[in-house]
Amino acid sequence: MAIAKFAEPKAGVDLGSAQIVIDEQALDDYYQGLEINRPHGAHSAPSMVAANVDMATRMYFENDFGNLWLRQEWEFRSPLKPGARYEASGRSLDVYQRRDRSVILTETVLKDEDGDVAVVQRHHQSFVLDQSEGQVTLRDPSKKEGARTYSLPEGEPFCPIVRTISLEMCGSFFHGDRNYHTDKQASEELGFSDVVVGGKMTMSLIGELLDQRFGDAWKSSGKLLVKFTNIVWPNETVSVKGVLQGVNADDPTRRDIACWVEKEDGVIAVVAEGSLKL
Numbered sequence: 001m002a003i004a005k006f007a008e009p010k011a012g013v014d015l016g017s018a019q020i021v022i023d024e025q026a027l028d029d030y031y032q033g034l035e036i037n038r039p040h041g042a043h044s045a046p047s048m049v050a051a052n053v054d055m056a057t058r059m060y061f062e063n064d065f066g067n068l069w070l071r072q073e074w075e076f077r078s079p080l081k082p083g084a085r086y087e088a089s090g091r092s093l094d095v096y097q098r099r100d101r102s103v104i105l106t107e108t109v110l111k112d113e114d115g116d117v118a119v120v121q122r123h124h125q126s127f128v129l130d131q132s133e134g135q136v137t138l139r140d141p142s143k144k145e146g147a148r149t150y151s152l153p154e155g156e157p158f159c160p161i162v163r164t165i166s167l168e169m170c171g172s173f174f175h176g177d178r179n180y181h182t183d184k185q186a187s188e189e190l191g192f193s194d195v196v197v198g199g200k201m202t203m204s205l206i207g208e209l210l211d212q213r214f215g216d217a218w219k220s221s222g223k224l225l226v227k228f229t230n231i232v233w234p235n236e237t238v239s240v241k242g243v244l245q246g247v248n249a250d251d252p253t254r255r256d257i258a259c260w261v262e263k264e265d266g267v268i269a270v271v272a273e274g275s276l277k278l
Contacts, residue, residue, distance in 0.1 A: 015090030033173025044079035048207030055090025056123035066136030069199030079219035136191035155243030224274035
């Protein structure tokens with residue numbers, strides 16, 4: 001998908017549309033990249049395969065130095081089907097400031113061949129506009145909310161997923177493309193000291209945790225807010241954990257969930273909270 005960089009991104013811009021097929025290559029890259037055994041005869045695809053058609057890349061600042069995922073919101077309405085064709089449409093919703101970063105909020109809606117909405121995702125991409133060379137300054141993990149100060153939520157625990165994320169895994173997951181999630185030189189050009197393990201990758205491990213625990217109930221009713229609190233670097237080991245909580249306060253037909261990605265040193269890299277119908 002081509003990137004159209006706008007000097008002054010703004011809200012209300014139509015980002016166009018794109019076609020996506022949940023084909024064998026997309027599924028192979030997902031399973032190989034996350035080192036997951038591909039289930040035989042699965043009638044639905046992994047929920048986070050929908051991230052392959054995130055339209056956020058169609059609106060970037062011209063200066064994309066040090067850009068990072070900030071947040072991702074999800075609404076799943078029907079399971080994605082292997083081999084099926086979908087149409088994605090995108091628009092920009094907002095441009096706002098968060099501390100020293102400028103953030104573009106975009107929305108991507110994925111519809112099936114009948115025109116029914118299958119997935120809605122909203123992407124918050126952050127940029128450092130006052131710097132274009134050198135090394136980007138990253139906040140001390142110990143001073144970040146959601147990092148070491150994250151209070152582990154209570155609830156019925158899921159069986160965790162543990163992975164040591166290699167550069168080879170990153171290459172597979174991102175379809176062999178050269179970018180700052182797969183190539184050190186490309187990462188250094190954007191101000192990072194090493195390859196940045198993509199937010200889509202750690203987020204997909206959370207999605208896989210929920211797919212394994214809840215199956216199509218998650219893929220047809222899940223809502224999730226994902227917050228990226230710290231960078232994961234190649235060869236770091238992460239534990240992806242989650243808990244099933246009580247009845248949702250706003251909708252008694254739903255149950256709350258909480259998930260997080262934790263490094264070996266205890267730093268929390270990603271936190272997520274949401275709900276689903278059970």
